[in-house]
Amino acid sequence: MLRAVVLALLPLQATALTLDMPGNATLTAETVTDPDSYDMPTAGWTPTGLPVLTGTGEVRKQAWRIEASGLTTLQLLQPLGAQLTEAGFERVFTCTDDACGGFDFRFATEVIPAPQMYVDLGDFRFRAFRRDTEEGSELLSLLTSRSSSAGFVQIIHVGPTGSGPATETAAPAMRPARADTAAADDAPFAQRLETEGRVVLSDLAFETGSAQLGAGPFASLQDVADYLLANPTRTVALVGHTDTVGGLDGNIALSKRRAGSVLERLVTNYDIPRRQLDAQGMGYLAPLASNLSDEGREANRRVEVILTSTE
Known part of the structure; x- marks a missing residue:
């Protein structure tokens, strides 16, 4: 069950968002639908349902695979979160696997199917953001997880037509922060x-x-x-x-x-x-x-x- 708060997004041209992905990242899936809606989780799953904020407008969904073993889900998420904060987005909600609701959270929210996006039910992070400007309002969520050989990032954004995010593999390749932490x-x-x-x-x-x-x-x-x-x-x-x-x-x-x-x-x-x-x-x-x-x-x-x- 989804407990939704509906957010109307203005059909105005917004400043495009650009996210720099690491150089060893590969885009495995992307869809754009306009108009559409996205139910972004704003709290963890409970037996009464999953609280969400619903945005309408252009919905862009991307899945990325980062070829590096030993990366943690936080290492995958932090650089993107920092870019969003710098671009004026405010964090709405963040959680990790069990705190999110584990299995129930994973299957109550939108996830791009495998193999394009991989989610380990015992090792994932979710973070939700919102940005309000004169041109409109945007919602964006990040979901990170990992397999034994790669990291995975899902980005879902809803906002005015053409508001993004544009993504480029312009950042340095991601490697584990310390070699001794790699499995x-x-x-x-x-x-x-x-x-x-x-x-x-x-x-x-x-x-x-x-x-x-x-x-x-x-x-x-x-x-x-x-x-x-x-x-x-x-x-x-x-x-x-x-x-x-x-x-x-x-x-x-x-x-x-x-x-x-x-x-x-x-x-x-x-x-x-x-x-x-x-x-x-x-x-x-x-x-x-x-x-x-x-x-x-x-x-x-x-x-x-x-x-x-x-x-």
Whole structure:
């Protein structure tokens, strides 16, 4: 349910907005509709609905992919937010994944479909802006997320015809702020888990439609076990993911069984206390790659370990 506040936008020519995107960004999708409307969230999702501000006028939607691993969602968002503030936009609302409402927020607001725009339900940021001028009023939202290899930015703008935003890849290429924060494959497991908050257990093997974990041994499970045994007060969640073969409900159940299979292996073979482990499933809602190829579907059939401790 959307709880809307309607904002009438004047059909006057406004000063065009220009956003400088990083040099390693690629525009993956763009649509322009005029006239149209956009319901911009102004607060997080609750069971009573999603509060929105509705703008009418020219609606421009863009998705961008930034080729750099290890970027945080804040690093993706901050430079664009600074440009908007300098251009006279005021921040209306900002939130991160769980604080936004997680799954419910993601599916209550407009998101350009994958693979052009990728949203990790456990790792995204949203920020909403508004600018009022003599020429009219504009709404603009930014949504940032990331995969293991790239960052993703969605921009939705509504305003008078021709008001923008024009986007150019004129800014320097984006790289992680510190090289030691990138989730490099050769970084120690504990460093990746504590820096990034999660690690894909990439050596586990699952077939389509199966929750059965292979015989192993799997080096990633030894890494998880070593970390938990060395940190007995820490807890993790094992989160299963699937490809898109089959329906959503079945895939969520399948992915949770896969995570449960990994949990049982850690308890049985590595003597990890159950109190340190949880198992959950996301189905096909957080892909790492396109499901159009065999390679992409294989990458999407995975289990991740997420650090759930806050201290």
